[in-house]
Amino acid sequence: MNTSTLASAVTTPKTRPPLLAGLALSGLIAAAAIAAARIGWLQAHGFSALTLAIVIGMLVGNLGYRHIAPACAPGVNFSKQNLLRLGIILYGFRLTFQDIGHVGLSGVLIDALVLCSTFGMALLLGTRVFKLDRNTAMLIGAGSSICGAAAVMATEPVLRAHPAQVTVAVATVVVFGSLAIFLYPLLYQLNLHWQFLAASPLAYGIFTGSTVHEVAQVVAAARAVSPDAANTAVIAKMVRVMMLAPFLMLLSAYVAKNVAKNAAKKSAGAVNSGSAKPSGAGRLAIPWFAFGFVAVVALNSLAALPSALVAHVNDADNVLLAMAMAALGISTHFSSIRTAGIKPLLFAACLFGWLIVGGAMINNLVLRLFA
Secondary structure, eight states: OOHHHHHHHHHGGGGSOOSHHHHHHHHHHHHHHHHHTTSHHHHHTTOOHHHHHHHHHHHHHHTTGGGTHHHHHHHHHHIIIIIHHHHHHHGGGGOOTHHHHHHHHHHHHHHHHHHHHHHHHHHHIIIIISOOOHHHHHHHHHIIIIITHHHHHHHHHHHTOOHHHHHHHHHHHHHHHHHHHHHHHHHHHHHHHHOSSOSSHHHHHHHHHHHOSSHHHHHHHHHTTOHHHHHHHHHHHHHHHHTHHHHHHHHHHHHHHHHHHHHHHHHHHHHHHTOOOOOOTTOOOOOHHHHHHHHHHHHHHTTOSOHHHHHHHHHHHHHHHHHHHHHHHHTOOHHHHHHHOSHHHHHHHHHHHHHHHHHHHHHHHHHHHTO
């Protein structure tokens, strides 16, 4: 063995940095975010650990991360991808199928109609009116229609979106979800006068849970009215979160169909030009972690595990999701967000308007039908 071969053999194992440095950085940011989320003012205004984790991660990623990126990148990518999927699976321990019974068939129908109409509007407006790329439109639509940042992060692997696209979508959730915290109690007071919806904490709770983005924001907006409204809002929100798994499966099929259609067009063009090549495009990218999510919900519904253990699992899940959000923030550069421009914000504002007006119409119609 000559000298160059020996040198290559010695240096090859070092060409791939370990995961520890990036995991430690993501974990440190997650710990800081979880600690900050316990501050009373931040809790009262609906700022969750996930929101704070991505903000702190973005600050770190844009203020010197490039100096340690070679050592940290593998662990950061692992947090952003693998820990995210595990976090979504364990998120199922927050839900049970019994939650559906607490809001009744009307609550489930309201959640389903709000989800479908909002995401459908996102596809239509985002790509045709605001001329956004499809991934950004879908991510903002998922965050608006289901459960905020968690839905955006769960949708990202299905779409294989870029970090900047994910961050823009999460930013819209933060902006309009935070606005909802202050706006929804005002809407409740106005409704007492105009009586558009049933003037009760129960009706307000279902409306809030079916239309506000984040779970923490739902709690903050509903608690400003009454504890009963907050309890109903959380249950309605949890039922909406439970729809994440079937949504991801349907979205995966939709994406695969579009890929196959585009591949067929390209193939036809290639045949006409005499240069056709076989393609494996259009395969269904099954989000297996969604099945894990449903399995965990089913297990939790059986109440087979001690409540103390479930509480510890939920605490661990908070850490995993916060690490994933921190890693996403680290991977995002402010220049990418500036490049996106104001159009995503205006697009998200339209969806927010639909959640309020369209969501109120859906709530009113369904509650009258089941009255």
